[in-house]
Amino acid sequence: MERTHTTTAAMKHVFRGTFIHSTQQTPVEILEDALLGVNADGKVAFIAKPEELNKLSETFGFTPAEVTHLAQHEFFMPGMVDTHIHAPQYSYAGTALDMPLLQWLNTYTFPAESRFKSLDIANEVYTQVVKRTLRNGTTTACYFATIHTDASLLLAQITNDFGQRALVGKVCMDKNSSLKHYKETMQESQEETCRFISELLNKKYPLVKPVVTPRYALSCTGALLGQLGAIAKNNHLHIQSHISENLDEVKLVKELFPECTSYTDVYHKHNLLTDKTVMAHGCHLTDEELDLFRETGASLSHCPNSNISLCSGLLNVRNVLNHKVKLGLGTDIAGGYSASILDAVRKTLDVSKVLTILEPENDVLTFEEVFRLATLGGSQALSIDDHTGNFVVGKDFDALRVNAAAPGGPIDIIDCEGPKVLLEKFLNLGDDRNILEVFVAGRRVVPFTYQVV
Numbered sequence: 001m002e003r004t005h006t007t008t009a010a011m012k013h014v015f016r017g018t019f020i021h022s023t024q025q026t027p028v029e030i031l032e033d034a035l036l037g038v039n040a041d042g043k044v045a046f047i048a049k050p051e052e053l054n055k056l057s058e059t060f061g062f063t064p065a066e067v068t069h070l071a072q073h074e075f076f077m078p079g080m081v082d083t084h085i086h087a088p089q090y091s092y093a094g095t096a097l098d099m100p101l102l103q104w105l106n107t108y109t110f111p112a113e114s115r116f117k118s119l120d121i122a123n124e125v126y127t128q129v130v131k132r133t134l135r136n137g138t139t140t141a142c143y144f145a146t147i148h149t150d151a152s153l154l155l156a157q158i159t160n161d162f163g164q165r166a167l168v169g170k171v172c173m174d175k176n177s178s179l180k181h182y183k184e185t186m187q188e189s190q191e192e193t194c195r196f197i198s199e200l201l202n203k204k205y206p207l208v209k210p211v212v213t214p215r216y217a218l219s220c221t222g223a224l225l226g227q228l229g230a231i232a233k234n235n236h237l238h239i240q241s242h243i244s245e246n247l248d249e250v251k252l253v254k255e256l257f258p259e260c261t262s263y264t265d266v267y268h269k270h271n272l273l274t275d276k277t278v279m280a281h282g283c284h285l286t287d288e289e290l291d292l293f294r295e296t297g298a299s300l301s302h303c304p305n306s307n308i309s310l311c312s313g314l315l316n317v318r319n320v321l322n323h324k325v326k327l328g329l330g331t332d333i334a335g336g337y338s339a340s341i342l343d344a345v346r347k348t349l350d351v352s353k354v355l356t357i358l359e360p361e362n363d364v365l366t367f368e369e370v371f372r373l374a375t376l377g378g379s380q381a382l383s384i385d386d387h388t389g390n391f392v393v394g395k396d397f398d399a400l401r402v403n404a405a406a407p408g409g410p411i412d413i414i415d416c417e418g419p420k421v422l423l424e425k426f427l428n429l430g431d432d433r434n435i436l437e438v439f440v441a442g443r444r445v446v447p448f449t450y451q452v453v
């Protein structure tokens with residue numbers, strides 16, 4: 001592996017310490033006492049041994065005194081990727097988890113989202129959710145907003161201002177039987193999607209891009225699904241939606257789209273399954289549907305907190321991985337009550353263990369594998385792994401500086417633990433108190449320096 005490349009620009013950061021990340025070959029690779037340089041473009045310029053310090057400082061134009069040394073229980077890991085989160089639903093996160101999906105949408109979700117017509121409400125909630133997720137180590141988030149174009153553009157602006165990498169989707173829905181005013185006509189949905197995409201692309205935010213967002217097959221007519229598939233194709237855009245989350249939903253989709261062979265086929269027939277598509281949940285997909293995911297390059301977002309909280313189902317992640325379908329983790333705020341991907345890591349392990357209790361031959365996931373899903377796997381699911389997801393020369397430096405023994409934090413370090421144990425303890429016990437700093441594309445975004453004016 002190439003571990004350096006030359007540049008004349010000065011270094012933004014040079015760190016010395018432990019770096020833990022995943023690669024295609026190994027779920028946890030530990031680089032102990034390594035030097036890592038971040039160039040002025042926010043990209044990893046070198047990863048090297050300390051013996052090379054003098055040579056590197058000449059080549060890259062920094063002095064050894066500029067090197068930041070990590071303390072004993074500190075390490076860097078890649079930033080975490082939330083592949084599925086509803087920003088407006090942060091307004092009621094931690095409540096309203098007492099009914100299954102379709103009733104939950106009608107009772108809580110649609111009324112809450114309809115309030116985001118107000119830019120004041122949007123500004124308040126979107127600022128809170130971006131700060132909360134960043135502080136918890138989410139360097140990339142794939143957001144659903146609402147049907148309101150201007151509020152969705154505001155979410156994109158806020159993620160850009162705070163320095164979070166994001167895909168932002170204006171939600172599309174031309175059907176809603178429960179709340180008549182929270183839906184669009186097909187034409188509005190199509191025109192406003194085009195306006196959203198062009199206004200967002202015109203902003204030229206370096207880290208924030210639009211994602212075409214049909215809510216799900218029950219909220220969209222076939223005609224709208226087809227138009228959205230065409231818009232995504234013509235503009236080479238990402239696509240996100242929901243699939244096979246809940247059995248009542250799957251049954252209704254089959255009734256509404258009798259010409260389609262499966263729920264997956266509904267999206268496939270409307271050109272919505274591409275290698276830039278991420279579908280949330282997939283708890284009830286068949287093996288044939290997973291094959292179609294693999295063939296099209298579409299990925300799944302596993303949202304275990306939501307799947308348990310709404311009693312939707314248990315996704316067998318091992319089976320998804322065996323089908324070679326890309327998969328990342330999602331919080332699915334507010335179906336899931338936690339905004340932290342650390343919670344998604346724990347719930348992913350819990351669900352895998354529950355499946356093994358129910359069926360002992362199920363091959364349980366390891367914490368190392370789930371660490372990869374939270375980082376590199378998420379970036380692969382969003383097709384952004386060519387520039388983020390792990391520590392590779394030339395990729396953007398999206399990273400968390402973790403102190404497993406942060407004073408006042410949730411972890412007690414008893415013995416002199418090795419880095420792998422520190423990682424395992426952080427994944428199982430840690431929280432934002434352990435995340436000292438967050439970097440996105442080389443910029444330090446936590447602690448916050450950006451002030452809302």
Ligand SMILES: Nc1nc2[nH]cnc2c(=O)[nH]1
Nearest residue numbers: 109215216242306332335
């Ligand atoms: N969990 C979840 N599932 C959905 N399916 C359609 N919309 C939603 C939503 O907002 N949350």
Ligand SMILES: [Zn+2]
Nearest residue numbers: 086242280332
């Ligand atoms: Zn969702």
